[in-house]
Amino acid sequence: MGCKDLIEERKKLWGITKDIDADLEWRVASWREIISDRKIFEELLEKPWLLIELQFVVIDKDFNEVPFFLNEVQRDFQDNTLGPLYIKQLYKEVEQIKIKILKGRQQGFTTYITAFQLCLALTLHGFRGFTMAHDSESTGSIFTDISKGFYDSLIDEIREEPKRSNARELVLESNKSAWRVATAGSKRAGRGKKLKMLHNSEKAFWENMRKNAAAISQALTKYSIEIDETTANGFNEFKEDWDEIREGNSKWLGVFYAWYRTSEYRKSFKGTNYTEYEFLEAVENGERFMGVDSKFMKLLNQLLNTAGLDKYQVHWYFDKRLELKDLVFQEYPCTEEQAFLYSGNPYFDIELLDLLLMKKYKPLEVLNNGEIEIYEYPSPGERYVIGSDVAEGLEEADSSTFFILNVRTGEEVANGEYIMTPDNHGRILDKYSKMYNNALIAVERNNHGHSVLNTLENECKASLRLYITQADATSVRKTQKDKYGWQTTEPSKYFMLDELDTAIRREYIKIKSTRTLKQLRSVIKENGKISVNGKDLVVAVAIAWAVRKSRPVAAMW
Template sequence: MVITLAKEHRRRAKRRLRDRPEKLDELKGILADFEQFCWRMLKIKTKSGRIMPLTLNDAQRTFVREVFRQIEAGKPVRIIILKARQMGFSTVTEALIYYFTSLQEAKNAFIVAQSSDASSNLYDMFQFYYEKVPAIIKPMSRKNNAKKLTFENPTIRTADRRMNPGLKSKITVQTAESRVLARSDTIHYLHASEVAFWPAKKKKKHLLSLLAALSKEPGSLGVIESTANGIEEFKKMWDAAVKGESDFTPLFFAWFEMPDYRKPVPPGFELTEEEWKLKEKYALDDEQLQWRRYTIRNDCGGDPRQFDQEYPSEPDDAFLLSGEGIFDNKFIKSLRDAISAIGSRHEIDFVKNKIIPAPSGELVMYRQPEQGKRYVLAADTAKGKEDGDYDAAYVIEERTGEMCAALHGKWDTDLYGKKLNTLGLYYNTALLAVENNNTGESVLNTLFNTCHYPLLFMHKKSLGWNTNQATRPVMISDFKEAIRDQLYDIYCPKLYSECMTLIDKNGRAEADSGCHDDRILAYSIALQVRQVADKWFEWFKKKQQQRAESRDDYNEGVGWI
């Protein structure tokens, strides 16, 4: 048994069942099995208005198994759930929290919903569990204030409370609309419901205070769940969990995992091309596709993108953009899924002027440099803000445009310049174009004055590439054409991911709120510089020949002087 049954329950069970040992054993078995506990002890109100035992569906069972797997592994349970609408995860999470809190002593549970109405619904669910649970495991409860269940002896006499205090556990339900959450008590069981829909200005602050108050002890429970709502804090937490950057286990549940999401097929029902693809990809039946068709038409205003957000088939489907997307994300996803080359990670050691294999290196190499080939290295620089974009650079082959390497991270400008110097020399002295906006001037200063890089790109008599009102529209236009028409071999999945969050904001293509476009800009610079690279390489070749012929003209500085 993963719970420690409270003394109040043990006493009551022994007293009432002392002459029926088989019933006592049966009760112990029920309390040791959460799914049995739900079926035998808890009641819910169904969508049809009936009162029924809580029976877990397959998606709920998957979630429950993960909870108990982490408990049995001696871990604090941390789970983040991305789901389709109304799959019953609030119901099963509240059942888990009621199970842990109402059967054990000195446990604090804290539940936060997106609005006052939603928090009232969740509190009513707890109240209903308590009202309908069999008397043999119903803990004492004192009169509660708004949205709080307190399991303790309600008697007024202090002596009686000392002799039989009850559980001293409580369940508190609040709304994310509150000004402050969870500033004092330790939380043992936390449920953050529909986090994507919490007030935007309070969301990050509330999550920080809740997670700080959540116990780190084994057996504690932290569940963050939501339907997607664009690119915001929940999306960041989900991505961090998927990448392994947090201890939260990501669980995704598609709409077709819900057994109720189906409708009878009408006469003459024929699948569209898109529906055929969905049927083959996810093994759907016609009743599920008829439910999808009905829901798009009646609940989503005829917009399949809205359906994808509310009822996703895959995690990437869920996160709709806050503006109009520049690209068709399904097309971009197909390109990303079709990538043929898997790169190998490396570290740039600019001290030894070497590139060495490293499992977590910042450089991903798709093609090694080949003798006689010429390369373009284009670099975008970070904005210089803590929450700004990253440094990003791409190496492409000058003749074919094939992607050869991708560099991404955050570095001091001098270190970034030295890494670019080593990378450019490695690729046969690539034509190196650094965006000179923002912190780019400092990066160029390192390349020019410290590294003496021999082949730096110039734009209108200035070092580097300048992104401005004249050049940016051309960059984005050529980038869109390259992606749309699949002009070049692209191997970086993260570049395609950025394409999925590139939106039109008042006629300007830029990253959606909370997203980045540093890879897009770096690759766009590479495409622009490639168009004029031939004359630079020819110039550099002549310059090298002149140096070989006359050592008097040789300058130890940069090659373009």
């Protein structure tokens, strides 16, 4: 028998008795078995977190003492992220472990990570752990309600009288280990300590986040663990850190947990002033219900039919929407993008974009290691238009893009995003213009767009397929070479974005690519201004939609 067998035995006993005294007797007996069996004891020393389900007790939502059995998200994090990394660090395969957790409310991460640190304090000599909370109330709660509660409920054979146990620290004399908690920004918090583990709780809500985080992180030793866990808090420094992870420019590992990964988030229909049938019918039809708009009901439909949730889960989410309004997306997000953007001021209709994202359209063909996606091959007689944003092509985050639109259907047929010099970008645009029935090419001519247009006109001989700004349409083309392309000014930017917003809301345009939809979700309106810097695909699709009614001189129809 190993530790996992003993955990299953404890679970079985609890399922039968639901008696905390019987559980206490089992914990005493099982501990004696563990310390008398060298193999089991060594397993516990290698994986100290097994102590949680073997010996820990927690207070449930009804204020009853119950065994601490992990919920789904806690187990997933332990078994698939923290546990494997800890084992690698134990055998010196990795040095510092750095993990950021983006989550919904009350999924149990603070409780679990606190328990994990206590396991290390009990089993390792000289362990130093630290938790930084975002405010003083949380600091006291983490120590008194969680950590001290865990420690006080341990059996006598494990628990010792701490050298110090107060509102801020737990110090063990026998193995010289300690765990402390403080409020982010408090003077000298963690300074001078040689920390083995640091837990930064609700980090997105810290004041002066980077400054305070840098101060405490300096106390970490070579082989250490640092975990940030938080719900989103708008477009702040944590969001910037998260973006760096997703762009592959960070030493941190990021993990996201949607609200529905917590299985207890479900609600029956008892006590409601509507029937289960009425609710499910509204979900199925995507109709406004009980004051909740049709877009949210369509999202529930997607969760029910695409994401595999059951009726009680979507009813719970509906109830939270009634309670929290739009804040439900920040507090209980379905996606990491949703978590951040609903706490900002998104320009485009996020709910409609989420519905499109959940459809998960698959391209027919992916080329150049994912740089180009084909969703529909050209059809005879169809008219296409290409919108393009141009970058210098010298930096990793500096991408040139194109977006190809079927003018009649409004459907995306292809897109591209890559690091490339302007002249090579021009050659690719020429290739796909010819492929898609001599499609009109609308290149943003600002900055490096002139180089692309020069390649298209002089090398590719594509001038008859180039978009000309409407104001220049009556000019003699041979003397107006610099007027090819789309000129983005403040008025034209707002025009093309407004036109695209209307098209998305009225479902005139059908965007399929995940990367384009995600960029559209990230466009924020702040202080009356909209920035599309770094949103290269957004610019490409907006240009394509804005010029869709124009025709190339070389039209073949």
